[in-house]
Amino acid sequence: MVKIALQIKATLENIEELQTCHPHYAFFVRIKCTNCGEVSDKWHDITEGERVNEDTRNPKGFNFYMKCRMCFRENSIDIVEGSNVSYMADDSGKMKTIVAFDCRGVELIQFSPRTGWIARASENGTTFEDVDLSKDDWVEYDQKNNTSLGVYEFESHFIKIKK
Template sequence: MLSLVLSAELTGVTDLRPTDTEDEPYYYTFKVQCTSCRETHPNWVSFNRFVTARNPGSRGEANFVWKCKLCQKTHSASIIAGPNTYEADEKRTGRKVIEIDCRGLEFTEFKADGEWEAKGVESSTSFTGIDLAEGEWYDYDEKAGDEVAIKEISWQVGRA
């Protein structure tokens, strides 16, 4: 079991989460490594929690199925919990965004290349289309009359 953990400093916003609905799924993007031979796939891989694929040689399905080119073993991963929201009062303590059940693989790095959403702490203004790829985000909350920001963003992929 792996978790994607977000740590950030939120100013003026709360309830940060990926925009992840069945109509607009968030594609979680990772570097993947085989736990059998330790080979790391050279490219980033993406998957969402709404699409499943049949796992060859198994009766089950998973959100991500991958065959390692080096050892030829087939591995899988499924998002089993989340996405969770990151609250403003968590003060960079780290929050599990999603939990992933991994079989034969590990995700070693995460890349935030989809859209996120949050709301204003004072005004409840909805902020959508937030891009965290640059490691920070700034905007202005008209209702609150103040700047809002998400900065000092860090991602950690590790054992749940």
Template sequence: MLSLTLTADLVGVNELQPNDTPENPFWYTFKVQCTSCREIHPNPVSVSRFEANDMSGSRGEANFVWKCKSCKRESSATIKSPPVPYQQSSPPTRQKILEFDCRGLEFTEFSPEGEWLATGTESGSKFAGIDLTEGEWFDYDEKAGEEVSIKDLKWEIRRN
């Protein structure tokens, strides 16, 4: 099992999470490595927890099925549960966002491409369409009358 963890400095917002619903699935983007031959796929891959792919020679399904070009082995990954919202803390702490069951592959690097959501800490204002690809985000909470931000993002993929 692997976990995607995040450490971030949230100011004025809480409950940072990907916008991930059956109607609007979030595509988690990773670099992937074969655990057999250690080859790293040259292109990032995207995984949705709402997509099911058949695995060869099996009745099973996985969210992501991949065949390594080097050693020809088929590998799979399944997202175990919905994403867990990141909670604001001071100082920022590492928190698990997502958990994967990986067979024959490892995700080595995460890219936060896609739409993220957050909630104003004091006001309860909903922030949607947050783009974290630049590593930080700034906005203004009209209800609270203050600037809000997300910065110092550190993504890690860890073994459970």
């Protein structure tokens, strides 16, 4: 069992909070089997609010489950409960862990942000839902505060953590 944290970094313009902290956000990742080294050729989605492969051995199931297509090893991933946090204005330009995964038999190697982010504008501004960061930049206008908003230079990587 390995715990892997997703860290992000972005420049926020007039954004107080950027988050995925809802149970239906799908984290799109590419994975590698730790047994044979096979790297998935497609993106897999992991959603905290969804459970799969529930059986008598594991009545709670997993957030993600698959058998490796090369070595047939059973692998699973769970989002660590309570690990999902927001990226705040004070974090702008710095790497910050926003979620942790409990990985069994796989390693996370790449993240694709895509849609589903929530951005809350500064000074009690508008909240934008379903923000799309697939192009690593997002721009909008907050009519409530008459100001431009943006998320720029989005970066991400995974690190192994000890907990």
